[in-house]
Amino acid sequence: xxxxxxxxxxxxxxxxxxxxxxxxxxxxxxxxxxxxxxxxxxxxxxxxxxxxxxxxxxxxxxxxxxxxxxxxxxxxxx
Numbered sequence: 799x800x801x802x803x804x805x806x807x808x809x810x811x812x813x814x815x816x817x818x819x820x821x822x823x824x825x826x827x828x829x830x831x832x833x834x835x836x837x838x839x840x841x842x843x844x845x846x847x848x849x850x851x852x853x854x855x856x857x858x859x860x861x862x863x864x865x866x867x868x869x870x871x872x873x874x875x876x
Contacts, residue, residue, distance in 0.1 A: 802872045805847055809868070812839055815861075822862025833857065843868075849875050 809817050815829060826836060836858070840851050849871045858864040 802868055805843060805868050805872065808843070808846060809839065809864070812842070817861060817865060820861040822860060822865065824861045826859060826861065826864065829861075843871075847875075 806818055813826075813829060813831060820829075831839070840857070843849065844851055851867065851871055855867065858867050
């Protein structure tokens with residue numbers, strides 16, 4: 799998957815923020831994203847965009863980590 803824009807739009811709508819312009823160091827928890835919400839978000843991303851997040855991947859805790867995860871998963875998708 800080359801175009802990550804749809805993923806970012808989806809995440810932005812779910813989180814209520816513009817993820818790519820958020821401070822990378824901002825804790826997702828400070829934005830109201832708890833661990834359950836984050837897991838649901840990752841499952842929805844997998845399902846909606848037909849990608850796989852490796853189960854050994856540590857869940858992102860900061861905005862920058864979530865951006866990096868989206869970019870990595872998108873790069874792995876043909």
